[in-house]
Amino acid sequence: xxxxxxxxxxxxxxxxxxxxxxxxxxxxxxxxxxxxxxxxxxxxxxxxxxxxxxxxxxxxxxxxxxxxxxxxxxxxxxxxxxxxxxxxxxxxxxxxxxxxxxxxxxxxxxxxxxxxxx
Amino acid sequence: xxxxxxxxxxxxxxxxxxxxxxxxxxxxxxxxxxxxxxxxxxxxxxxxxxxxxxxxxxxxxxxxxxxxxxxxxxxxxxxxxxxxxxxxxxxxxxxxxxxxxxxxxxxxxxxx
Numbered sequence: 001x002x003x004x005x006x007x008x009x010x011x012x013x014x015x016x017x018x019x020x021x022x023x024x025x026x027x028x029x030x031x032x033x034x035x036x037x038x039x040x041x042x043x044x045x046x047x048x049x050x051x052x053x054x055x056x057x058x059x060x061x062x063x064x065x066x067x068x069x070x071x072x073x074x075x076x077x078x079x080x081x082x083x084x085x086x087x088x089x090x091x092x093x094x095x096x097x098x099x100x101x102x103x104x105x106x107x108x109x110x111x112x113x114x115x116x117x118x
Numbered sequence: 119x120x121x122x123x124x125x126x127x128x129x130x131x132x133x134x135x136x137x138x139x140x141x142x143x144x145x146x147x148x149x150x151x152x153x154x155x156x157x158x159x160x161x162x163x164x165x166x167x168x169x170x171x172x173x174x175x176x177x178x179x180x181x182x183x184x185x186x187x188x189x190x191x192x193x194x195x196x197x198x199x200x201x202x203x204x205x206x207x208x209x210x211x212x213x214x215x216x217x218x219x220x221x222x223x224x225x226x227x228x229x230x
Contacts, residue, residue: 044210044221044222044223044224045159045210045212045221045224046221047218047219047220047221050219059217061217061218062218095167099214100172102172102173103153103155103157103172103173103214103215104157104169104172104173104178104212104214105157105159105167105169105212106169106178107166108166108167108168109166110166
């Protein structure tokens, strides 16, 4: 059974940093790209970052580029999201997800809440 | 970036009815491989987000046949026939044709 379990969320002040983790199980982690998706309270979904299966390439939307870094440790089957210079608009639930080459996301984690507030 | 518009924020229906949720893209989602890179997702409280449809019309494994995806180019529809109580949820469309990937704003199915 595929499982994606996020951790590392919490309350952080504006301008500070936070690192999220996602432990994957139930599949061969290093065969798959991985993606972070977020959802602000009561709002829709937003793509945050993607990484290739080797970690050799990463992709971000303009809203987080230069502030967020996605990475992975294939030996630990773990995905990360380093978030720097956090803003109030980064407040959201962050989901670890597994996209497929056929262009859709087949598995989502339960999500971890990040609140940016003074 | 490609914008996806789900016109209806909410739809009120009764169990057993048929409902259609639309998603309009600001440009065609057809790739050179002949497939549309449009997928549909269901969000229910307390559950992980579930993929329902990909390539506009292909059901993912285990999704009931009452969920039907259709459309092409820029206009797409998720239809649910004979809505069941567990179908009252929020539905999102997603395009993965071009970066940045973008979602529609979501449509909430509510009990009439």
